[in-house]
Amino acid sequence: MTKETEQTSRSTGDLIARLDAADRLPGTEELRELSYDLLGATAGTSVVDVGCGAGRAVAELAGRGERAIGVDPSASMIAVARGRWPEADFRIAGAYELPLADGYRADKVFHELADPDRALAEARRVLAPGGRITLVGQDWDTIVVDSGDPDLTRTIVHARADLTAGPRAARRYRNLLLDARFGDVTVEVRTSVFTGPVILPLLTGLAERACSAGAVTREQADGWIAEQRARAGTDRLFLALPVFVAAATAPR
Incomplete structure (x- = not known):
């Protein structure tokens, strides 16, 4: 295995671990079910799951009797999905080149x-x-964390947001769909509240990424992480994570 291949494998493994951890968070399964219901699909309907990752949604949609197709631009991610769900249909493709479907x-x-x-x-x-x-996602600027240093917290949250291509895409779902001439556009927000150590990896990741971007110092990041760990240990941690769920209908 070359050094580059080893790094890619490690990166994919880290991402899968994060995705699996996210799938185990309270409320995540209900959000997935909501997104399936909003598709209004019936048995035999074809649905493409864009950015399918390790393939859990594709397997669940197939279990509902739908002809689910999972696409992801990462060949290594598709390999993992095929290994986990060998009966499912997974293809290497990005969001700009998709197979025909009845649902998206x-x-x-x-x-x-x-x-x-x-x-x-x-x-x-x-x-x-x-x-x-259906589109599901969080607004990366809208992560609510209780802290003794709200200014530092704001800096950390916004710095992490700025590391993504479209940190405010979720708040734009409705207008994006309208601009693309979809009809029957709806948007709802489901907010999960976390008060225990299960969410510490997300909080740690926020601070680490902000530190790596140079937005905060190592000392500031370590102090903020230590505060959140202490809060978790004394039942004083609080994080609220709003997730936006949009749905619409393609023109007839």
Whole structure:
């Protein structure tokens, strides 16, 4: 194994570990189910899950009787998905080149896209007339954390947000869908509240990424992480994470 291959494998493994951890958070399963219900799909309906990652949603959609297709631009991620769900349909593809489908689902994807308008134009192209689309994701500027240093917390949250291609994509879901000429556009927000140590990896990641970007010093990051760990140990941690769920219908 070359050094580059080893680094890619480690990076994929780290991402899968984070995705698996996110899937275990309270409320995550209910959000996935909501996104499936909003598709309005019936048995035999084809649904493309964009940015499918390790493939859990594809397997769950297939379990509901739908013809689910998972696409992801990462060949290593698709390999993992195929290994976990060998009966499912996974393909290497990005958000701008998709197979035809009756339904379109993207969960935690649009904040990674440099051109969400292009992605929705592709969604319109591949969706059958009257097909449904659901978008799920968090607004990276809207993470609420209780801390003794609110100014530092604000700096950390915003610095982490600025490391993504589209940190505020979720708040734009409605207008993006309207601009792409989708109809019946709805948006709702489901906010999860965390008060225990299960969310410490996310908090630590926020501070570490802000530190690596130079937004805060090593001392500031370590102090902030230590405060959050202490809060978790004394039942005083508080994090609220709003997740936006949008749905719409393709033009007939």
